[in-house]
Ligand SMILES: Nc1nc2c(ncn2[C@@H]2O[C@H](COP(=O)(O)OP(=O)(O)OP(=O)(O)O)[C@@H](O)[C@H]2O)c(=O)[nH]1
């Protein structure tokens with residue numbers, strides 16, 4: 215997804231992170247490259263101009279964060295502005311206060327409306343909802359059949375009918391009420407181009423039923439065309455957001471990156487394949503991190519910087535850099551995790567933290583961290599400094615002392631090992647600049 219944009223941006227920014235001191239001309243040069251990269255990705259030129267201006271203003275501002283070096287600051291500002299450009303959102307669907315929620319899907323021919331109708335229904339079902347899809351594309355009998363077949367295969371309630379689309383839409387809502395469905399997705403007819411007739415039809419339909427959200431389904435591969443369509447629909451019918459399809463293809467990113475500024479519309483979902491399960495909520499920040507190729511390291515740095523007691527962290531950092539983790543270090547670390555908010559959320563963002571997460575795989579990560587803390591506090595000083603001493607009988611004693619099971623103690627021992635492994639992998643000290651910093655630095659400086 216957005217591969218070449220990603221490559222170019224990362225390359226432009228990496229040049230900076232390799233330097234200790236940044237001269238203004240270095241920054242200018244990389245901003246020029248960032249600009250070229252965006253234009254090549256088919257981002258609307260006005261949007262690019264605006265973007266560049268905002269970055270320049272921010273870099274000149276006094277608000278820069280002191281704990282980041284100049285290169286990191288540039289990366290951070292670019293990152294934040296990209297998130298802004300993408301609409302800074304993670305919204306999914308807005309649900310109607312009283313069900314059913316009614317979602318009207320509109321868009322050009324072949325943009326993916328019918329496929330998306332079923333995808334959205336399945337996404338809602340994964341959220342514990344009960345969806346119904348309604349076929350309102352009566353211009354082509356095959357279109358109704360397409361949705362019917364998909365709905366039957368996925369066991370999603372389906373409704374269609376003959377006559378006026380407004381009436382069928384109303385019936386489908388009554389049908390949903392009768393079946394206890396709380397979401398109705400209306401699949402409409404497309405056209406080759408935006409034309410008056412289509413827009414009027416959609417306008418009438420929208421007035422005939424209590425639509426909760428009107429979402430434009432747009433093909434990301436069409437780039438600026440999708441943006442034009444977005445403007446036309448927004449103006450004539452009114453939109454609440456966009457579902458961008460075919461982001462699994464080699465879309466350059468222009469549509470995703472221009473829509474918000476050019477039309478005021480946020481991308482709410484991303485279609486990432488042909489299968490009914492291939493729909494994701496569009497997370498502006500995750501998408502940005504993906505584009506910048508840095509995991510979510512930036513936000514982790516941000517959180518860590520806020521939460522960590524620096525001095526304590528510095529003391530631990532020395533050990534971390536050496537690639538060893540005593541239980542004292544470990545205790546500091548998990549307390550930091552705790553102070554950062556959702557443990558699961560933080561782990562999510564750590565590159566390669568899968569192992570540690572596995573070790574924490576309780577139903578409630580927060581409770582798990584408390585238990586870990588109790589277990590570590592039941593160890594002797596020597597045990598904490600030299601975990602390899604902890605044999606079977608010590609494990610039993612520690613379990614008794616902390617009111618846990620030996621299996622819980624084993625889990626903590628494993629988690630520490632996992633963290634040590636993780637550190638050796640991501641390294642204190644050395645390189646790996648794309649990740650901006652090793653874990654040691656992420657946890658404090
Ligand atoms: N790769 C990929 N293909 C998609 C995606 N979404 C839709 N498609 C494909 O795009 C084609 C058109 O999809 P439809 O859902 O039939 O499009 P539509 O908007 O309903 O088209 P009309 O009913 O003719 O207006 C199909 O071949 C889909 O499989 C996606 O996210 N990724």
Ligand SMILES: [Mg+2]
Nearest residue numbers: 327328351357
């Ligand atoms: Mg269709």
